[in-house]
Amino acid sequence: MATDARPRLALVPGEPAGVGPELAIAALRHAADAELVVFGDGATLARAAQTLGTTASFHPADADRKCLGVDGLRLVEVPNAVASTFGTPDPRNARSVVLALRMAAEACIAGEYDGIVTGPVHKATINAGGIAYTGTTELLAAHAGREVVMMLANDIVRVALATTHLPLRAVADALTAGRLERTLRILHAGLRGDFGIDDPAIAVLGLNPHAGEDGHLGREEIETIAPVLARLRADGMRLTGPLPADTAFLPRKLAEVDAVLAMYHDQGLPVLKYSGFEQAVNLTLGLPYPRVAVDHGTALDLAGKGTADPSSLIAAVDTCARIARIRRTRLCRKGESDA
Structure with a gap:
């Protein structure tokens, strides 16, 4: 990441039946000092936008900012196995939820993104889908091979x-x-x-x-x-x-x-x-990239109503962007001192 570039963050909404997709749309509308790319199911995000009284058009992750338009969002499509229903998690979509997290983590390790922001997941549904899952923190730690x-x-x-x-x-x-x-x-x-x-x-x-x-x-x-x-x-x-x-x-x-x-x-x-x-936000210290999450659950009772408060996810985006800039600055200083 160049010293004057906006941090590029992967945003993973989490459980498609929860409030995560709505919060992701709200966060994408927030004037954050970061470039956000969503890893998730486009159809679910489009329905989430409708609940907020807006629309969303999706573009490739490398789309030029000037071409996005008012409702344009960058998306790495990770399709659900079945159409999601707000408020009712489906274990058949567990693999796509976990895959989105893994893809975002791999992209960070490859240097394509400067950090990950994650929405809430539904652990019971992921386990019901046949995936042993204790939490996103543990998943990312195991994936990176780090203690966190x-x-x-x-x-x-x-x-x-x-x-x-x-x-x-x-x-x-x-x-x-x-x-x-x-x-x-x-x-x-x-x-x-x-x-x-x-x-x-x-x-x-x-x-x-x-x-x-x-x-x-x-x-x-x-x-x-x-x-x-x-x-x-x-x-x-x-x-x-x-x-x-x-x-x-x-x-x-x-x-x-x-x-x-x-x-x-x-x-x-x-x-x-x-x-x-x-x-409040949830951070995972010790990963090779910043990871910041919301400090709340899937709120299934609020999903699809357009009333969920996006403050925690917006704070997570802002925090992750700030950490990415601090890491970049320290890396640049180290490079200068080693030169």
Whole structure:
């Protein structure tokens, strides 16, 4: 990507029966500082445009911007197996949903796109379609052969997760020293490389109430978390913790850090979503390209009504474009220093 070029992003709407197609049309109408190409089913997108009271014409991914016209959209056609019905997912379309994600990922790795923005998928429908699927984050990580970290963010706070979709009784066993160290290293690198924060400060939560109360409420802080933090501080990372989760999100404390690492899903995300759900986005740190997703589900009950709020997807597009520019700038600087 040239230094003055607009980032070129692949936009994957997700579940065709959900609100993703409508949100994609709305995002494409948004005056984002990025060139968007949709990977999806054209017929579904056309129906989504109708629900929004507009029309859409589709053009090849390399179509010149001047030739698109008012309603023109760039599309990489990934046809559904059967026509989709808003509000009613069909497992027969599971393969096309996953294929669109894979095609977009491959195009990014090939250098054809600068990042991926993804809409919501319906995990149960994909699994019902015969595809073992735990989530888009896991799919893209496996495809790229990378360890990744899930981080959600809005204008108030960034929250990364040491563990993601696990039953609560499994969290303590999963929280090993090795896993925690890898997570913190990926988070630290992501804040530097994707957000341009040269010396990020990270608040690390404890696992137990009151961060274990000096061992009286659990020993994970003493035996696992604190030793990892000490080791990484010796490497130069700015880490605070382990902190009690019930006070770590106070505004005065958030003002001192660039991100918070929560030990499990519902320890950190309720605070983030309460503080600004509509503008929140989901990032996958550690991939060879930026990936940003909406922070909500398929909203099947709203699909086809034209009333779904596109704020999260628009924020995801803007965030992905911003990260793509930061990565490009850092790559250019590295090239200049190596010359």
